[in-house]
Amino acid sequence: MSALQIKHLFGLQGVSKQDIRTILDHAKQFREILERPVKKVPSLRGMTVVNLFFENSTRTRTSFELAEKRLSADTVNFTTASSSVKKGETLVDTLRNIESMKIDIVVVRHKGTGVPKFLAEHSNAIVVNAGDGAHEHPTQGLLDMLTIEEKLGTLEGKKVAIIGDIRHSRVARSNIWGMTTMGAHVTLCGPSTLVPRNTELLQYPELAGSVSWETDVKKAVADADAVIALRLQNERMDDALLPSTREYRNFFGITEEVLACCKDKVIIMHPGPINRGVELDSDIADGEHSVILDQVTNGVAVRMAVLFLLAGGRENA
Amino acid sequence: MRRKHTLSDFNCVELKNVKFWNGEKFEARDSVYAGFANRKFAFCNKEDLADLTVKVVDCNGALVIPALFGLGLDFMEPLRDDVYTFNDGLDAMHRGGFFGGLYESAANPIDDCEKLSAANDRLVKDSIYSALAIKFLGAFSKDFGSDHLSEMLELANGLDEDDDSFEGVAGFGDGNAAIPHSRFLRLAMEYGKMTGKRFFFQPMDKTLRKSGCVHEGAYSDMLGMKGIPRIAETIAAYTVLETARFLQVPVHFKQVTCGETLDLVRNARKNGMDVTCDVNLYHLLLDDSCLTELSSAYHILPPIRSAADCEALWKGIEGGTVNAISMNHTPVREQDTEVNFEDSVPGALSLEVALSAIWNKLVARVGEARAIELLSTAPAKLAGVDVPAYEPQVGGVANFVVLDPNKAHVVTKSEFAGHVSNSPLLGKELSASIVGSYINGIWTEN
Numbered sequence: 232m233s234a235l236q237i238k239h240l241f242g243l244q245g246v247s248k249q250d251i252r253t254i255l256d257h258a259k260q261f262r263e264i265l266e267r268p269v270k271k272v273p274s275l276r277g278m279t280v281v282n283l284f285f286e287n288s289t290r291t292r293t294s295f296e297l298a299e300k301r302l303s304a305d306t307v308n309f310t311t312a313s314s315s316v317k318k319g320e321t322l323v324d325t326l327r328n329i330e331s332m333k334i335d336i337v338v339v340r341h342k343g344t345g346v347p348k349f350l351a352e353h354s355n356a357i358v359v360n361a362g363d364g365a366h367e368h369p370t371q372g373l374l375d376m377l378t379i380e381e382k383l384g385t386l387e388g389k390k391v392a393i394i395g396d397i398r399h400s401r402v403a404r405s406n407i408w409g410m411t412t413m414g415a416h417v418t419l420c421g422p423s424t425l426v427p428r429n430t431e432l433l434q435y436p437e438l439a440g441s442v443s444w445e446t447d448v449k450k451a452v453a454d455a456d457a458v459i460a461l462r463l464q465n466e467r468m469d470d471a472l473l474p475s476t477r478e479y480r481n482f483f484g485i486t487e488e489v490l491a492c493c494k495d496k497v498i499i500m501h502p503g504p505i506n507r508g509v510e511l512d513s514d515i516a517d518g519e520h521s522v523i524l525d526q527v528t529n530g531v532a533v534r535m536a537v538l539f540l541l542a543g544g545r546e547n548a
Numbered sequence: 549m550r551r552k553h554t555l556s557d558f559n560c561v562e563l564k565n566v567k568f569w570n571g572e573k574f575e576a577r578d579s580v581y582a583g584f585a586n587r588k589f590a591f592c593n594k595e596d597l598a599d600l601t602v603k604v605v606d607c608n609g610a611l612v613i614p615a616l617f618g619l620g621l622d623f624m625e626p627l628r629d630d631v632y633t634f635n636d637g638l639d640a641m642h643r644g645g646f647f648g649g650l651y652e653s654a655a656n657p658i659d660d661c662e663k664l665s666a667a668n669d670r671l672v673k674d675s676i677y678s679a680l681a682i683k684f685l686g687a688f689s690k691d692f693g694s695d696h697l698s699e700m701l702e703l704a705n706g707l708d709e710d711d712d713s714f715e716g717v718a719g720f721g722d723g724n725a726a727i728p729h730s731r732f733l734r735l736a737m738e739y740g741k742m743t744g745k746r747f748f749f750q751p752m753d754k755t756l757r758k759s760g761c762v763h764e765g766a767y768s769d770m771l772g773m774k775g776i777p778r779i780a781e782t783i784a785a786y787t788v789l790e791t792a793r794f795l796q797v798p799v800h801f802k803q804v805t806c807g808e809t810l811d812l813v814r815n816a817r818k819n820g821m822d823v824t825c826d827v828n829l830y831h832l833l834l835d836d837s838c839l840t841e842l843s844s845a846y847h848i849l850p851p852i853r854s855a856a857d858c859e860a861l862w863k864g865i866e867g868g869t870v871n872a873i874s875m876n877h878t879p880v881r882e883q884d885t886e887v888n889f890e891d892s893v894p895g896a897l898s899l900e901v902a903l904s905a906i907w908n909k910l911v912a913r914v915g916e917a918r919a920i921e922l923l924s925t926a927p928a929k930l931a932g933v934d935v936p937a938y939e940p941q942v943g944g945v946a947n948f949v950v951l952d953p954n955k956a957h958v959v960t961k962s963e964f965a966g967h968v969s970n971s972p973l974l975g976k977e978l979s980a981s982i983v984g985s986y987i988n989g990i991w992t993e994n
Contacts, residue, residue, distance in 0.1 A: 322891075342890075348842050428777075429768075
């Protein structure tokens with residue numbers, strides 16, 4: 232059914248270059264549609280999508296919902312606050328109940344790594360990962376890639392610096408897999424308590440030579456074409472990993488001083504929501520290098536592309 | 549309805565075409581007989597069974613191996629007897645060829661003689677199975693993890709006015725709980741030293757483990773899962789060893805997962821300490837690359853570590869640092885495994901599949917005699933079992949398992965006893981298959 236090699240989107244690890252290319256190309260077309268006065272297409276008419284959010288989300292859920300509505304799908308929102316999960320229902324039972332309502336696509340966010348794959352194994356629906364724990368957030372990775380291609384032309388040969396709380400970031404992991412697949416080089420930089428602990432990471436054959444580490448933020452951004460500042464994931468930290476946000480900002484925040492070390496045409500990105508004055512200074516978040524609002528717009532286009540292609544990639548699919 | 553076995557339940561068997569372990573090597577035999585003779589279940593001559601019904605099994609050259617002994621048994625009762633019962637656990641032992649095991653309940657710590665007596669009644673005295681060699685590990689703290697000492701002297705002596713034959717515990721351990729804080733650890737060992745029993749620890753520092761559920765390494769990093777570093781084990785092991793050295797108490801480390809801990813064990817032995825250790829079956833069979841499957845079947849604590857750690861454990865087995873291979877048989881009900889990895893309950897069944905899974909690998913690394921020692925005699929010795937379970941001559945005790953090392957099979961749910969099947973080997977192909985077992989006169993054919 233899927234117009235891609237993948238049947239579900241669990242993450243960007245293992246997704247082929249061809250599939251990513253197809254998604255990005257379709258997203259560009261949907262991006263154009265979003266600029267039209269009439270932004271709706273009938274691609275998913277008659278299909279039902281459930282947004283199954285076990286974690287709080289505003290922008291991702293809204294973005295998915297908008298993408299689904301732009302594709303003319305029927306949408307159902309399911310959050311733990313309004314569900315039987317709080318009454319003790321198991322994940323499988325929740326899914327089976329939802330599936331019995333004849334759902335075609337499940338968009339899921341959950342605190343646990345692997346929940347999208349688990350749901351796909353227990354359901355006939357197409358599953359799209361909207362973030363599973365600190366594992367992956369593939370549509371965010373795709374929209375970041377779309378934004379870079381839009382602004383810089385291509386990902387091939389580009390250098391991307393990801394700064395901040397990488398250990399708890401599903402965005403970083405999706406970006407690492409997706410961007411390196413598309414030929415970019417990724418430099419990771421953050422305090423030692425917020426980066427992956429094992430340099431064995433570099434032993435992944437798929438990542439060999441494509442990912443490097445840097446502890447000095449100014450060195451990390453020096454030759455970067457794009458800088459992605461990550462939000463401090465306070466909700467996933469179960470320890471005092473930083474002495475203070477002040478020190479973090481002084482050593483790892485994207486400030487004017489850090490920006491001065493960047494290339495002239497660097498683009499500054501952030502998956503949002505921004506802790507202004509912590510990982511990113513306000514002047515930079517709102518400044519000429521920032522493409523953060525483009526990321527938000529591209530988020531809808533990418534999610535439209537993913538849903539459209541996984542559902543078969545045909546008009547009126 | 550529970551009932552005791554009568555003699556009519558017991559079997560006499562003739563195993564045709566087998567390779568029989570004679571204590572030194574396997575030798576081909578046209579037939580091996582076992583049955584009730586001279587008041588025990590023993591190897592027999594054909595004529596000893598002349599008037600009895602004899603079950604004949606053609607074994608196609610399979611191996612007759614001394615029955616195994618399982619370290620780390622927990623049969624879940626009394627929490628979920630609708631899912632798994634003591635009898636299911638004993639059934640699993642027969643299916644897997646175990647003549648005995650060391651039992652320790654995570655749900656119901658044996659921290660006084662009343663509990664010990666109750667467990668002994670259910671598992672040994674009142675079981676529908678003939679008495680297996682079940683030994684018990686007593687808790688050294690009340691309810692595991694409290695700051696209150698259990699009645700270790702009574703537990704060790706097996707004080708029971710109504711039953712002279714009632715044995716005390718084989719040793720002391722607080723299940724798979726992290727090691728206690730240093731002050732209580734000292735107190736427990738100081739008090740328990742009076743019993744002369746060994747202390748069993750699963751070395752784990754709870755602050756370093758925190759909410760970790762997998763090995764901290766490249767895979768946990770890329771999967772975004774909270775890891776448990778090796779130092780959570782080594783720091784705990786070091787703390788235990790220093791306390792044991794200070795107090796001169798024998799200790800055993802359960803489920804060692806990395807080479808660094810084995811180094812500590814080796815050094816302690818060099819310094820004259822009485823330290824033993826075991827390695828979990830699954831830590832020898834799997835490495836953390838399995839995490840990429842994101843299956844809760846691999847949720848085992850302590851965690852399955854890296855390929856390098858796995859190899860270090862094998863080296864520890866080859867070099868003799870590891871005393872025994874443990875089973876850590878832990879049933880988990882289906883609804884607790886049918887969730888994502890981090891929310892699942894850790895634990896794995898092992899008794900039914902252990903021998904088929906590890907025999908060929910183990911023999912390739914250490915040879916047949918050492919393989920049998922690691923699975924049978926050494927763990928039994930650690931649990932204080934001092935009577936032979938297998939004597940390879942006519943008239944000798946006959947507890948054995950018949951294994952076809954060349955018959956591969958895929959593990960299915962039906963292989964497991966009870967209403968659970970939580971094993972990382974479910975659906976996997978194993979290179980060997982158990983033909984059957986003969987334990988205390990019961991032939992269980994697989």
